[in-house]
Amino acid sequence: MAFIDPKLVPQITLYDGAKIPCIGMGTFGSDHADGEAVSGAVAGAIRCGYRLFDCAAVYGNEKEIGQVFKAAFDEGVVAREELFITSKVWNDMHGKGDVLLSCAQSLKDLQLDYLDFYFVHWPFPNYHAPGCDGDSRNPDSKPFTVEEFMSTWRQMERLHDMGLVKYLGMSNMTIPKLEAVLPLCRIRPAVIEMELHPAFQQPELYDYVVAKGIQPIGFCPIGSPNRPERDKTSEDIAATEMPEIMEIAKNHGVHPAVVCLKWAVQRGEMVIPFSVKERNYTANLQCVTEDPLTDAEMEIIRRADKNCRLIKGQVFLWPGATDWRDLWDEDGTITK
Numbered sequence: 001m002a003f004i005d006p007k008l009v010p011q012i013t014l015y016d017g018a019k020i021p022c023i024g025m026g027t028f029g030s031d032h033a034d035g036e037a038v039s040g041a042v043a044g045a046i047r048c049g050y051r052l053f054d055c056a057a058v059y060g061n062e063k064e065i066g067q068v069f070k071a072a073f074d075e076g077v078v079a080r081e082e083l084f085i086t087s088k089v090w091n092d093m094h095g096k097g098d099v100l101l102s103c104a105q106s107l108k109d110l111q112l113d114y115l116d117f118y119f120v121h122w123p124f125p126n127y128h129a130p131g132c133d134g135d136s137r138n139p140d141s142k143p144f145t146v147e148e149f150m151s152t153w154r155q156m157e158r159l160h161d162m163g164l165v166k167y168l169g170m171s172n173m174t175i176p177k178l179e180a181v182l183p184l185c186r187i188r189p190a191v192i193e194m195e196l197h198p199a200f201q202q203p204e205l206y207d208y209v210v211a212k213g214i215q216p217i218g219f220c221p222i223g224s225p226n227r228p229e230r231d232k233t234s235e236d237i238a239a240t241e242m243p244e245i246m247e248i249a250k251n252h253g254v255h256p257a258v259v260c261l262k263w264a265v266q267r268g269e270m271v272i273p274f275s276v277k278e279r280n281y282t283a284n285l286q287c288v289t290e291d292p293l294t295d296a297e298m299e300i301i302r303r304a305d306k307n308c309r310l311i312k313g314q315v316f317l318w319p320g321a322t323d324w325r326d327l328w329d330e331d332g333t334i335t336k
C-alpha cells in the first residue's frame, strides 16, 4: 500500500489558528457499502495517510469504525491526537438532553473520549427511516424554527463546555437560516458541511460562510455517483461526466473524480470523499499533494457550474410543504 506522508497534505487553518488536513475520508456507505466494508476502508486509509474521518450516527457503522480506531491506536499505527474525527447528531435526537445522549453513544461506539468536530446533521428534527425510498414522508415532520434549532445548539455548546467536543459544526444550512442563528450562538460553528462539487458550487453560500470565518466542508465532492436511489432524479448532472471535467482529467492523465477534488481543495474547501477501493482512496489523498490545476482550468470549472443539487432532502418535507426547494429557502427567506 502507498503511504502519503500527512505532512505533504495541505492544511486548513480554523478560526482559532488550529490546522486540519484539507482532505478526509467520508464514511457514508450510501445504503450499499456495509459497516465492515466501510471500516475496512477506514483501516486502509489510516495506513495510507488519511488523518480525518467524517462519521455520523445515522451512517450505522460507528461501532465497526470504532474497532478500527482502537486497533490503530493499540498497534501504534497512529496516535489519537494525530486524527481528526467527526460525528453528527441525527434528526431524531434534537430534543432536550438527546444531543448529549447521542454524542455519548457516538463516543462509546467510536471508542473515543472526545470528538474533534460534532455537527447538527440537518437543521430540523425530521426523521426518515434508514434505506427509505424517495417518496417516503414522515407526517410528524416540521419546518425549521430558530427556537428549536437553538435549543439543539445550546446542547451542542454544553458538549463543548464539557470538553467532549473540540469544535462545533452545522450542515445543510442556508444563508437565511445562518443569518437567523449565527448572532444567537455563544459558540459559533468552526465548520459547515454543504453539498459542493463542480455541478453544484453554491457560490453565494460558500462566500457567505467564508466571510463569517467558518470553514466550508464539501460533501459529495465527486458528485456521489453511488448515492442512494432516493437521491437520484432524471435531471441530475454527474460532475465526473461534465465535458470540462473530462477534458481537464484527460490533460492531467487522471480520473475525473480527482479533478473534482483538486478543484475543491484549490478553491479553499475541505473535502471528504468516500471510497471503499484502495486504489481510489489512495488517488484521492495523493492528488492534493501534486500537479495542481492551472488558474485557467480553475476558471473553466467555475464557469461550468450547473446549480444542480443532488441531495435534495425531500424525505424531510413536512405536511403542507410544496417541494424540496422549500428546504433550501430559495426565495431568500426561511420557508415555513
Ligand SMILES: NC(=O)c1ccc[n+]([C@@H]2O[C@H](COP(=O)([O-])OP(=O)(O)OC[C@H]3O[C@@H](n4cnc5c(N)ncnc54)[C@H](OP(=O)(O)O)[C@@H]3O)[C@@H](O)[C@H]2O)c1
Binding pocket: 025, 026, 027, 028, 029, 030, 054, 055, 121, 171, 172, 193, 194, 218, 219, 220, 221, 222, 223, 224, 225, 226, 227, 255, 257, 258, 272, 273, 274, 275, 276, 277, 279, 280, 281, 283, 284, 311
Ligand atoms: N452532512 C451531510 O448531510 C452529508 C451528506 C452526504 C454526504 N456526507 C459525507 O460526505 C461523504 C462523501 O459524499 P458521498 O460519499 O455521498 O459522495 P462522493 O464522495 O462524492 O462520491 C463517492 C463515490 O465516488 C467513488 N469514487 C471515490 N473516489 C474515486 C476515484 N478516485 N475514482 C473513481 N471513483 C471514485 C466511490 O466509489 P468506490 O467506493 O467504488 O471508489 C464512491 O461511490 C460521505 O461519505 C459522508 O461522510 C455528508
